[in-house]
Amino acid sequence: MLGTSRLGIGIIGAGRVGPVIGAALAGAGHALVGVTAGADSDRVEAVLPGVPVLEPAEIARRSQLVVIAVPADQLAGLVAGLAEMDAWQMGQLVLHTDPAQGVGILAPAAAQGAIPLAVHPAIAFTGTSIDLRTLNGAFAAVTAPAPVLPIAQALAVELGCEPVVVAEEDRAAYAEAIATATEFSRSIVAQSTSLLARAGVDNPGAYLFSLMHSTIDHALAEAGAGAATGSGAGDLGTTTIDE
Template identity: 40%
Template sequence: MAMSPTGASGPHQESRLDVGIISAGRVGSVLGAALARAGHHIVATSAVSDASRDRARRLLPDAAVLSPDEVAERAGLLLLAVPDDELAQVVSGLATAGHFQPGQLVAHVSGAHGIEVLRPAVSAGALPLALHPVMTFTGRPEDLDRLDGVSFGVTADETMRMVGEALVVEMGGEPEFIPEQLRALYHAGLCHGANHMTTLINEAVDILRECGVMHPERMLGPLLSASLDNTLRLGDNALTGPIVRGDTGTVASHLDALSRALPDSVAAYRAMARRTADRAISHKRLSVAAAEPLLDVLSGPDGEGGRK
C-alpha cells in the first residue's frame, strides 16, 4: 500500500497509491483518471453497465474490472463514487463482509455526506475522507481538463486534513474544508445554485419560445453570462431590473402575461421575485416604501405568498 507525500505520519509514506474505484460512473472514472495522471496506480474498478465498462476502458485502461468486494481488497485508497442514497448501504455491506483494511484510505465523492457515513469502515481501521468535486461530469476525457482549479468540499478528521488536501491538489483541485455538521447545508447551497439555475433558465427559454423567439438560448446567452459574472463579482450589487427599481406596474404586467400564457410559471416567478425584493431591501437597493406596493402585487389576488 502506498501513499502520496503529505507530511502525514503513518503507514502511507511512499509516492504512489494503489487506487480502487467503486464505481466507474461519470465521477469515479474521471477522478480515477486524474489520480492516474498524478502518478497513482488505478488497480481495479467496478463497472456494471455497458456505459460504465466503456468509461473504464477509455479512462482507466490499466484497471481490472472486478466486483466491489475485490476492488476494496486491492486498494490502498478506495474511492467510493456511488449515488448519495446508496453510499451508506455500500459502506455497510463492505464492512459486514470484512473488506475494509486497517490503514486503508476510504474516500467518497458525495456532496451530501461527510465522514460519519464511513463509520463502519473506520471501525475496521480505515481512514475516512469526503472529497466532493464541485463540478458536473459527462464521463468524457475533457472532464479531466475541467478539474483544474475546481473546488472540492473536503471533510476530514484533523489528522487526515493534510492527506485530503494533498489528494485534491494532485487531482488539480482546490480544497475547501467543510465541517461535518454543515455538510447538508453546503450541499443545499450548491444544488440551490446549480440545479435551480437550470430550472430557471429553462423557464425563461419556454417563455421566450412562447413569444415566437426562434433561438432563445442565443438571445439569453450573453445576458445570462454577464449576469452570472456580475453576480459572482459584485453579489447583490449586480441586481438590475424592475424589482430593484420598484417598478410595480411592470411586475404586475409580467404576472398578468404569465397567467394567461404559462400559468405554471406564475408561482415560481412570484417566489423568486419576493426573494429578490427581500434581498434588495436588506442590501438597501430597494427602500421599504417602494417595496410596499410591489410586495402587495406579488402576494397574489388571494393574498397567497404575501408578507407575514
C-alpha cells in the same frame, strides 16, 4: 504527487463521477487497481482505458485508496456491506464524493482501520474527459479527521482543485447550497430557452450563453464582496466555496 507515495487506487462507482476522479488521480501519478462495472461500459473504457473491472469487495481488498462515487442512497449500505465482508483494510484511505456527508458515514470502514475522507469537487460532471479540464481551477469541499486532513487536501489538489475545509456538521448546509445552485440554474435555463423558442428565437441556448455567464459572474462578484464585508448573504458561501 501525494507526498512521495504512489497509491494503488480503486474506484467503486462507474457513473459520471468515479471514472473521472480515477483518471485525474492517474494523471497525478497514481496507479489504478480497478473500477466497478457500470451501465455505460464504453464511456468508462474511454475515460479509464484498460482498467480492470472488479467487484466492490475485491477493489476494497486490493486498493490503498478506495474512491466511492455512488448515489447518495447507496453509500451507507455499501460501506456497511463491505464491512460485513471484512473487505476494508487497516491503514487504507477511503474517500467518498457525496456533498451531503462528512466522514461519519464511513464509520464501518474506520472501525476496521481504514482512514475516512470526504472530498466533493464542486463541478457538474459529464462523465467524460472534458471534466478533467473543468476540475483544474475548481474548488473541492474536504472533510476529514484533523490528523489526516492534509491527506484529503492533498488529494483535492491532485485532482486539480483548490481544497476548502467544510466541517462535518456543515456538510448538510454545503450540500443544500450546491443543490440550490445547480437545480435552480438548470430550471431557469430550461424555462428561459422554452420562452425564447416560443418567441421565435432560433438556437435559444446560444442566445442565452453570454447573458447567463455575465449574469452569474456579476452575481458571484457581488456575493464575494458581501462576504468580505460581512453581510449575511455571504455567510454560507464563505463556509463552502469562497474560503
